[in-house]
Each structure stands twice: as C-alpha cells, then as structure tokens.
Amino acid sequence: MRYAIYFAAPANDPLMELGSLWLGRDPFTGLPVIQPHVPGVSAQRLAELTADPRRYGFHGTLKAPFSLKQGVLEDDLLAECARFGSHVAPFGIPGLEVTRLGRFLALTPSEEAPELPALAALCVKTFEPFRAPLPESDLARRRAAGLTRVQDNNLVHWGYPYVFGDFRFHMTLTNKLVDDNEALYLERAAQSHFQEMTGRPITCTAFGLYVEPERGAPFEVHSMFDLTGETRPSEAAARLKEVQ
Numbered sequence: 001m002r003y004a005i006y007f008a009a010p011a012n013d014p015l016m017e018l019g020s021l022w023l024g025r026d027p028f029t030g031l032p033v034i035q036p037h038v039p040g041v042s043a044q045r046l047a048e049l050t051a052d053p054r055r056y057g058f059h060g061t062l063k064a065p066f067s068l069k070q071g072v073l074e075d076d077l078l079a080e081c082a083r084f085g086s087h088v089a090p091f092g093i094p095g096l097e098v099t100r101l102g103r104f105l106a107l108t109p110s111e112e113a114p115e116l117p118a119l120a121a122l123c124v125k126t127f128e129p130f131r132a133p134l135p136e137s138d139l140a141r142r143r144a145a146g147l148t149r150v151q152d153n154n155l156v157h158w159g160y161p162y163v164f165g166d167f168r169f170h171m172t173l174t175n176k177l178v179d180d181n182e183a184l185y186l187e188r189a190a191q192s193h194f195q196e197m198t199g200r201p202i203t204c205t206a207f208g209l210y211v212e213p214e215r216g217a218p219f220e221v222h223s224m225f226d227l228t229g230e231t232r233p234s235e236a237a238a239r240l241k242e243v244q
Helices: 014-023 043-049 051-056 074-087 115-126 136-143 149-158 180-193 233-243
Strands: 002-007 060-066 091-093 096-101 104-109 202-204 206-212 220-226
Touching: 002 074, 002 115, 014 180, 043 051, 043 180, 060 115, 074 115, 074 206, 074 220, 091 115, 096 180, 104 180, 115 202, 115 233, 136 149
Parallel strands: none
Antiparallel strands: 002 060, 002 206, 091 202, 096 104, 206 220
C-alpha cells in the first residue's frame, strides 16, 4: 500500500469535477465516468491517452507516493495530516491554464504562485518521517528517465526527484503525446473543457491523502483535510527551514 499527499479539492468542487470527467474516473468513488468528446480523437483513443493520469486520479503532487516505514501506522499519518491542516492557512493562486509540459498536457499556474511550491516543500519535509526508503526497483525506474545530480540526490533523500528547486506544480491531463496532431486536438479540447476554471483566481482550502491499495491499483481519495490555520505556506516553509 502506498500513500500520497496531493493538491486536491472536495468532490463537489468544479475543478475536481472537470478533472475527473476529463480523465474518466472519479477518485472519490473509484467509479469510471464518461469522458468528453474530443474532435479528431476517438473515445477509445482518448481513454488510452489519459490512462496514466487516470490511475493516479486528478491531482497536483505535493508529496509523491510513498510506503509507510516500519513501525508507522496509517493512524499516525492521518493524525499528522490533521495537524498539518490545522496549522496551514488557505491561500489563493492567480489561476490555472492548460499547458504543454514537454510532450504532456497539464494544468499549471497562469502566473507565479509562490505559495504552491512553498506548500509542496512543506509537505515533503513534514511527511518525510513517515516514508519508507524507496526499493531499488523504484530508484532504477526513476533514474531511467535521466536525472541531474541534484534530482538524483532528491530521489534518494526525499523519495522524488522533482522537489524544492526542481518542483513545478502541475495537474497532469495526458500520457506522453508523441503524435503532434493528437496533441493539438487534446490541447484545444482541454482548453475548452476547463475554460470555466482557467484564467481566474482559485483558493486552496484543502489537500488530499490518496491511497494505492496495492501496487498498480488506481489511487483513490482516502481523506480530505481542510486548511484551517493562520500561517501561510511560505511562512511555514521558511520557519521549518530555519530549524533544520
């Protein structure tokens, strides 16, 4: 079993509803949903091109999937999630937009949003004591993508290559798209699909604990936790850095 700390919103939030619809699965219920029509791409092909992010559920990574280290219980993790939420304040971001990240499509901030990387850094450090070291198979799989020295060090010490200075917030919408025409069709369709949620301010009021019951199984929302504290993520991350 693995867990992950993800940027997410309650099930009835329009962003989550649109994201789950785009990917074809509701991570709150685990049930499939009918994906939107994409001109130029068949329903079967759309399902194929969104298979990887569908398994993980619509989200933005804060603390990448991890197994609990020996001696740590799920209840310990849940208690820390609740404590974390009670200390961190809700915050706003300028908005999201559909972006091409290399060969992938994703929702990314439309303007600089410093609270997002601050929240991610805070999650990486706060929940690290709960994480079991990665097995060699996971290390090899990540390294096969070609990592920098810093990213490899991050992988070993934090369980994920793209943290801190290498972090870029994104909510993945597709697999790697190798066909330029398909990429264009999906980009246009995604821009239309998410238009009611893009280009306008969004307030982050919660985060999600997702769970993968067994390796290769779809991730599902285990619990949502409200942000109810008074400390901004950037302030909390700065304080944590000072004491370490």
